[in-house]
Amino acid sequence: MLFNGWSGIFRIIIMALTVYPALIFMLRISGKRTLSKMNMFDMVITVAIGSVVASIILSDKMTIAEGLTGLGMLILLQFVVTWLEVRSEGFTSMIKGEPQLLLYQGHYMEKALKQERVKKDEIRQAIRADGLASVEEVEAVVLETDGTFSVIKHKPHDGQSSLKEVGGWKRDEE
Structure with a gap:
């Protein structure tokens, strides 16, 4: 009708x-x-x-x-x-879970990539979207709890790391 x-x-x-x-x-x-x-x-x-x-x-x-x-x-x-x-x-x-480390100091976290169902090209896309030309310029890529990627540029560690609560990060480096 x-x-x-x-x-x-x-x-x-x-x-x-x-x-x-x-x-x-x-x-x-x-x-x-x-x-x-x-x-x-x-x-x-x-x-x-x-x-x-x-x-x-x-x-x-x-x-x-x-x-x-x-x-x-x-x-x-x-x-x-x-x-x-x-x-x-x-x-x-x-409710939220925790952020997950997907790339750290040039190394892909294969187990985390499979667990989170993320492909390496998605990580490279996030790096490009952040204006970086190479993976070597990146300290880490984190999959946040809202599904976005955070790209952390490689810089000297003078203070507390923003990776502190991220799953898969080596906590002995705090």
């Missing part, structure tokens, strides 16, 4: 005009972390929020109160998880 009357169209317009500002308000009060780079939990919440918003706007079986309650619960859960992350390293490792 292509068209079932104007009442459904008007309902969607009213729901969108109501839910969108409510979503913006809820995200604003929940803090910047709700919209930060995504780890696995953040992605799940983002997809769930999108699904709830779509359901609120498009489903004639869901009331605004029910939809906003669902939306509020997801944002509250995100807030609680991030609050716990800041206060508990054990909880953080359960």
Whole structure:
């Protein structure tokens, strides 16, 4: 069916005009972390929020109160998880995992590459994207918990290494 009357169209317009500002308000009060780079939990919440918003706007079986309650619960859960992350390293490792060393001083970490399902050409691409011409210019490449690559340029070690919490890094070099 292509068209079932104007009442459904008007309902969607009213729901969108109501839910969108409510979503913006809820995200604003929940803090910047709700919209930060995504780890696995953040992605799940983002997809769930999108699904709830779509359901609120498009489903004639869901009331605004029910939809906003669902939306509020997801944002509250995100807030609680991030609050716990800041206060508990054990909880953080359960939710985020740890960054993984993929290249160190010119050597690819073969076991980590296989475990993380990353190809060497992806690492070289990350190095090029960072403006470097060769692997030798790189101290390390780390796969971060949000799926991005961090390229650390080779420089003398005068201070504490940024690789401290990275899986696969030789901790005896601290």
